[in-house]
Amino acid sequence: MPRRRTLQDLADAAGLSLAATSYALRGVRGSPGTIRRVRQLADELGYTVDPIARALASGRTGSVGVSGSLRDLWQQDLSVMLTQALRRRGRYATIADADADPSQERLIVEQFVAQRVDGAVVSPVDPSAAYWRLLDPAVAVVAIGDALTSRPGTGSVLFDNRWGVQTALAHLASLGHRRVGLLAPALPSTPGRPAEVLAVEVAATLGLKLVPFSAPAATNAAVTVAAGLLSDPNQVTAVFCLSDSLAFAVYQAARDLGVQVPAELSVIGYDDHQLAALVNPGLTTMAWDEDAIVEAAVSQLVGLLEDEPPQTPVFRPELILRASTTHPS
Structure with a gap:
């Protein structure tokens, strides 16, 4: 049975010290050419890291x-x-x-x-x-x-959630919205998160009435909460969601209730997930x-x-x- 290749074998093949070989293998030090060469040699020699040996040594x-x-x-x-x-x-x-x-x-x-x-x-x-x-x-x-x-x-x-929340709510305010729902990814046991606290502060400065709701993070689990927010047609004219997953839940709840987006309800998300451009209508959102x-x-x-x-x-x-x-x- 062939013996297990060691870091010393790899260092000898590369013509480097043990330390330089280890750094290059991990990509933390060394020129791009050296890193590529050491990793290629490791593949050719069949060298793999022994996690137990590494833990004992380092x-x-x-x-x-x-x-x-x-x-x-x-x-x-x-x-x-x-x-x-x-x-x-x-x-x-x-x-x-x-x-x-x-x-x-x-x-x-x-x-x-x-x-x-x-x-x-x-x-x-x-x-x-x-x-x-x-x-x-x-x-x-x-x-x-x-x-x-x-x-x-x-x-x-x-x-910079202050910037993000301010920008999102200011966009809704500029369109003429005054009653805005806030859907946040949290359980009842979750303490107030910074973005939620900021949303309340920013809404007050913009003259918006904010109606906050907490929901599970998953889209399908949040649909029921979103439906509760939309059940009163006079409660809000827009919903600001602190994740795109929750915005997709609002889309589903609105569809189930026969509420048209955006004609009857504006929705804005907070992530720019890759699906945001694919849903219908495309989701206005904050991108990172x-x-x-x-x-x-x-x-x-x-x-x-x-x-x-x-x-x-x-x-x-x-x-x-x-x-x-x-x-x-």
């Missing part, structure tokens, strides 16, 4: 936890993009579904602790929760969207630069693992106008 497992509410379509896509970007950096992800539920999110944090992950990239349900401190300070953590205020030293890729967000999060995580100080890049969404918003009838 004290790290090479694994990263990724947490988000995966029944939300945009977060599904973001999680896949994160795992692909981590894999390119020689890291392997374990994806966990928080399902917009703080109690589930706590279990995920405990699971990451038990798995001894090197790091975690999270889209937090409750960014202020104390359970984030369960992750050892040596674990590199990057939060996407909102900062983990209870865990010092955590990296952040922040969203997902590629840049993923790159910022993964680069920051790798930096934290190399003892670099955390950073806080801030991303601002862009209003994408489609056919789902118009003047109230």
Whole structure:
């Protein structure tokens, strides 16, 4: 039986030191040509990383936890993009579904602790929760969207939700809407999230009457809540959804109730998921630069693992106008 190829074998073939070979293999250091050459040699030699040996040698497992509410379509896509970007950096992800539920999110944090992950990239349900401190300070953590205020030293890729919420609601106000429903991806047990709090503040400054509703993150599960919001035809003339998944639920509820979008109800989302341009009518929404967000999060995580100080890049969404918003009838 042929022996297992070692990192030393790969280093000898590449004519590099062990450290340089390891860095190139993980894509964290070295020229693009060196990285390509080392990875090609690894394939030719049949070299694969022994996770147990790596953990014993470095004290790290090479694994990263990724947490988000995966029944939300945009977060599904973001999680896949994160795992692909981590894999390119020689890291392997374990994806966990928080399902917009703080109690589930706590279990995920405990699971990451038990798995001894090197790091975690999270889209937090409750960014202020104390359970984030369960992750050892040596674990590199990057939060996407909102900062983990209870865990010092955590990296952040922040969203300028004030800009996003202000832009979305100002668009509805400019069209003449004054009674606007707010559909937020949260359970009754979920504390007020920053975007929701901002929506209430911004609506007051714009002279809008905001009618807030909380709904499950999944589109099919949120249809009933959306139907409740639309059951009174005089209650709202527009709905602002804090995810495109919820906007699609409003579309379904409106169709079931015979309410025409946008003639009788304007709808605006918050993600620009790839389906937003495909539904009928096309969904007006706030778009994020997902590629840049993923790159910022993964680069920051790798930096934290190399003892670099955390950073806080801030991303601002862009209003994408489609056919789902118009003047109230």
